[in-house]
C-alpha cells in the first residue's frame with residue numbers, strides 16, 4: 094500500500110511538473126482541430142475544434158466541414174486528421190496573440206471527402222502578409238517527399254509545415270486561398286510562442302571567410318524544412334515538450350547510411366549553455382552518428398546527407414553535437430562541408446562544447462545558387478589538423494529556409510508524378526456518384542411531366558412533329574428486341590413503377606463471368622463497372638455498387654426510376670437493374686468506344702478528325718439541351734466532362750452519369766442552392782462562389798469540354814507552368830490574345846477550316862463567361878456548333894482534292910442547306926432549334 098501510495102505521489106509530482114513545463118509554451122498557444130466543433134486529445138495535447146464556441150479563433154468564412162471514415166496515416170493522428178476544413182473560397186483564421194515570435198504549424202492530410210479529390214486541389218497560404226505556400230498540392234508533395242527518401246524507413250502519409258516568424262501586431266491571420274477553380278483544405282493548426290533566444294541574430298556564413306550574416310528576423314520568416322535526429326529514432330512531439338517539435342530519422346537522407354555508425358549514451362548530458370534549453374530536447378543528443386570502420390585511424394571518406402531544397406533561397410543549417418565517447422580533447426577532429434564548401438574545419442567537439450556529454454550546436458548561413466535544389470551536408474576527416482583521431486560526429490540536423498522579399502513559397506512542379514492519371518481513373522465509365530437524394534423529387538417531376546405531355550405523345554403516334562417538350566420513352570421500345578426476356582412491372586401505371594428490366598443476380602453473374610476483374614472497364618465512387626454480355630449476346634456496361642457505397646437502397650430505386658425514363662439518342666440508356674441479395678446493380682447500354690477523353694489524349698487510340706470532334710460536341714450538346722429543356726424545370730447534369738461523354742460503335746456521343754444531376758429551379762426561383770459538386774477543372778466559378786446551381790453551370794463545364802476537344806490536353810495539368818495548369822484559364826488567355834491557334838491539338842494542323850475554329854472558339858469563350866447570365870443556352874450553343882460543322886464540311890469538300898492547305902482560305906458560301914441563310918452574326922442570336930432538330934434524335938414515347 095505504501096509503495097503504491099508513493100507511486101501515486103510520484104506520478105502526481107510528474108504530472109504537475111509536466112503541466113508547469115508545458116505551461117510556458119502552452120500559454121498563448123493555439124492547437125486547432127480544423128473542420129470540427131469538438132476537441133480531441135492527440136500526442137497528449139488537447140486540440141480545440143475550430144468551430145467550437147468560445148475558442149477565441151475567428152474564421153472569415155465557414156468553408157466546408159469535411160470528415161472521412163477512412164484514414165491511412167499514423168493512427169495516433171487519426172482523431173485530428175479524419176476531419177478538415179475545406180475551402181473553395183478564400184478563408185482566413187485570426188488568432189489574438191501578444192506580439193512576439195511564433196511557431197506556426199499547418200497539418201495536411203489528403204482525406205477523401207465526397208467529390209473533393211485532393212489530387213486536383215491547389216491552394217496558397219500566407220500569414221500576416223508572409224507568403225508561406227503557393228500552388229500547393231498535398232498528395233503531390235507527399236509523393237515527392239517519399240520519392241526523395243533515399244532508402245529510408247519512413248514514408249509520409251501526411252505533411253506538417255512549420256514556420257517561425259515575428260508577429261508585430263496583436264493578431265496572427267493565416268490566410269488560405271484556393272487556386273482558381275479548385276479547393277484547399279487544412280486539418281490542424283498550431284500556434285506556439287518561441288523563446289527569442291532560440292536563434293541568434295548573427296550567424297556564420299559558409300564560405301564567407303569568417304564573416305557573419307544577419308538573420309534579420311524583423312523582416313524575415315523561417316520555414317523548417319528538415320529536422321533530423323541523427324543516429325537515433327524518431328522523436329515525437331510529446332517527447333519534445335518545449336515546442337512539440339517532430340524529429341525525423343536521418344538515415345533516409347544519407348547518401349550511404351553505412352558510412353555512419355549509430356552510437357548512443359543516456360548518461361547525464363547537460364546543455365553547454367544554460368540559454369540552450371529550448372534549442373533541442375536532450376534526447377537528440379543521446380544518440381549520434383560517427384564514422385564507421387573505426388578500426389582504421391585514418392578515415393578517408395565523408396558522412397554525407399543530401400536534402401532536397403527549393404532553389405533561390407538562403408538556408409540556415411543548424412548542427413547539433415554532443416561528444417559521447419572521449420573525455421579529453423584532440424581525440425576527434427573533423428571538417429564540416431555545406432554544399433561542397435568548407436563551413437568549419439578543425440572541429441574538436443570536446444574543446445568547443447567544453448567537455449564530454451555537453452549538448453552544443455552551431456549555426457551556418459548558406460546562400461544556395463538559383464540552380465541547385467539539393468543541400469549537401471558532409472562531415473569528414475580534417476587531415477590538416479594534427480589530431481590523434483579523425484573521426485566525425487553529428488547528433489542532430491536542422492535546415493531552415495529564410496524568406497525573401499516576404500516570400501517563403503516555391504511553386505512545385507510535381508513533375509514526375511502520376512497525378513495526371515488520377516483524374517482519368519476517377520470515373521471512367523458510367524459511374525454514378527453519391528449525393529442524389531434529390532432524385533426523388535426529380536422522379537416526381539418526371540411523373541408530372543409525363544402526365545402533362547400525354548397529349549403531344551398522342552400526336553407522336555400520328556407521326557406529327559413533336560414540340561421541344563419533354564419526350565420520355567419508357568423501356569418498351571428500346572428493349573423490345575430483347576423479346577420475351579423482358580418483364581415489366583405494371584407498365585400501364587403512369588410514371589410510378591414503369592422500370593427497366595429486372596435482372597436476376599444469377600443473370601448478372603453469368604453476364605460478367607462472376608464479376609471477373611479482367612472485365613472491369615471503370616471504377617467510380619459508386620463501385621465497379623464491368624463489361625458484360627447478356628444472354629441474348631448484347632453487350633452491356635454493368636455497374637455494381639460496392640457494399641460501402643453511401644448510396645442507399647431508396648436512392649438506388651429512385652435512380653432507376655428516373656434513368657429508365659430519360660430516353661434520348663444522346664443520353665446513355667439504362668437497360669435494367671438487379672436488386673437481389675442486397676445487391677444494387679445497374680445495367681446500361683455498352684458504349685464500344687469508351688470515353689471522349691480517351692480519344693483526345695492519354696491513350697494510343699487514333700485521334701479524331703476535326704469533323705468528328707464537332708459531331709461529338711454537337712451530340713453531347715444535344716443530350717444536354719434535352720436535359721435542360723425537356724421538362725418544365727429541366728435537369729442540370731452537374732458533372733459535364735469528357736469522361737462523362739461516351740461514344741458508341743459509330744462514334745455517336747452520349748451523355749452519361751446522372752449521379753449528380755439535379756432538377757432545375759422552379760419558375761419563381763432562378764437557381765437551386767446546393768453544396769458544390771462536380772469535377773475540378775470543369776467547375777463553374779460562379780457556382781463555386783455562390784453555391785447556386787443553374788443550367789449555366791453545365792454550360793460553363795461544356796465550354797471547358799469544347800476547349801479540351803480543341804486542345805486535347807487535361808483540364809488540370811500540374812506539370813505545366815503555372816499559367817497553363819488550368820486549361821480554361823490558359824485557353825481564355827490565348828483566345829483574348831488571338832493566339833489560340835498556337836495551343837490547338839497539333840494533330841489537327843492544316844486539317845481544319847480556320848473560320849470554323851474561330852467560330853468554335855467564340856462559342857467556347859461565351860460559355861466561360863464569368864457570369865452565368867452572360868453565357869449562351871445549350872440551344873444557342875447547339876445551333877452555332879451546327880453552323881461550325883457546316884463550315885468545316887464545306888471546307889473539306891473544297892479541299893478534297895487539294896494537297897496543300899492555305900491558312901487564308903476564303904469562307905465558302907454554304908450550300909443548299911436552309912440553315913445556311915440563317916447564319917448568325919453574333920452569339921446573342923437565338924437559333925431556331927426545332928428547325929435544326931430534324932434528326933429525330935429523340936426517341937418517341939409509345
Ligand SMILES: *[C@@H]1O[C@H](CO)[C@@H](O)[C@H](O)[C@H]1NC(C)=O
Nearest residue numbers: 129130131142144145146158
Ligand atoms: C457539433 O457538430 C455535430 C455534427 O455536425 C452536431 O451534431 C453537434 O450538435 C455539434 N455540437 C455543437 C456543440 O455545436
Ligand SMILES: *[C@@H]1O[C@H](CO)[C@@H](O)[C@H](O)[C@H]1NC(C)=O
Nearest residue numbers: 122141146147148149150189
Ligand atoms: C479566450 O480568451 C479569454 C480572454 O482572454 C480567456 O479567458 C479564455 O480562456 C480563452 N478561451 C480559450 C478557449 O482559450
Ligand SMILES: *[C@@H]1O[C@H](CO)[C@@H](O)[C@H](O)[C@H]1NC(C)=O
Nearest residue numbers: 153154182183184185266268
Ligand atoms: C480575411 O478574409 C477576408 C475574406 O475572406 C478578406 O476580406 C480579408 O482581407 C482577409 N484578411 C486578411 C488579413 O487577409
Ligand SMILES: *[C@@H]1O[C@H](CO)[C@@H](O)[C@H](O)[C@H]1NC(C)=O
Nearest residue numbers: 244245246247326327342344
Ligand atoms: C524500420 O522501422 C521499424 C519500426 O519503426 C523498425 O523496427 C526497423 O528496425 C526499421 N528498419 C530500419 C532499417 O531502420
Ligand SMILES: *[C@@H]1O[C@H](CO)[C@@H](O)[C@H](O)[C@H]1NC(C)=O
Nearest residue numbers: 293295296297303304305456
Ligand atoms: C558570428 O556569429 C556567431 C554566432 O553564430 C557569434 O558567436 C560571433 O561572435 C559572430 N561574429 C561576428 C564577427 O559577428
Ligand SMILES: *[C@@H]1O[C@H](CO)[C@@H](O)[C@H](O)[C@H]1NC(C)=O
Nearest residue numbers: 357358359360417418449450
Ligand atoms: C556512457 O557514459 C558514461 C559516463 O560518461 C560512461 O561511464 C559509459 O562508459 C558510457 N557508456 C558507453 C556505452 O559509452
Ligand SMILES: *[C@@H]1O[C@H](CO)[C@@H](O)[C@H](O)[C@H]1NC(C)=O
Nearest residue numbers: 289290291365366367368369
Ligand atoms: C544567455 O542569454 C542572455 C540574454 O539573452 C545573455 O545576456 C547571456 O549572455 C547568455 N548567456 C550565454 C552563456 O550565452
Ligand SMILES: *[C@@H]1O[C@H](CO)[C@@H](O)[C@H](O)[C@H]1NC(C)=O
Nearest residue numbers: 418419420421422424448449
Ligand atoms: C578518461 O577516460 C579514461 C577511460 O576511458 C580514464 O582512464 C581517464 O581517467 C579519464 N580522464 C578524465 C580526465 O576523466
Ligand SMILES: *[C@@H]1O[C@H](CO)[C@@H](O)[C@H](O)[C@H]1NC(C)=O
Nearest residue numbers: 431432433465466467468469
Ligand atoms: C557536391 O558534390 C557532389 C559530388 O561531388 C555533387 O554531386 C553535388 O552536386 C555537389 N553539390 C553542390 C551543391 O555543388
Ligand SMILES: *[C@@H]1O[C@H](CO)[C@@H](O)[C@H](O)[C@H]1NC(C)=O
Nearest residue numbers: 393394395430433434471473
Ligand atoms: C568530403 O566532401 C568534400 C566536399 O564535397 C570534398 O571536398 C572532400 O574531398 C571529401 N572528402 C573525402 C575524404 O572524400
Ligand SMILES: *[C@@H]1O[C@H](CO)[C@@H](O)[C@H](O)[C@H]1NC(C)=O
Nearest residue numbers: 210212232511512515516519
Ligand atoms: C490520387 O493520386 C494517387 C497517385 O497517383 C492515386 O494513387 C490515387 O488513387 C488518386 N486518388 C484519387 C481519389 O483519384
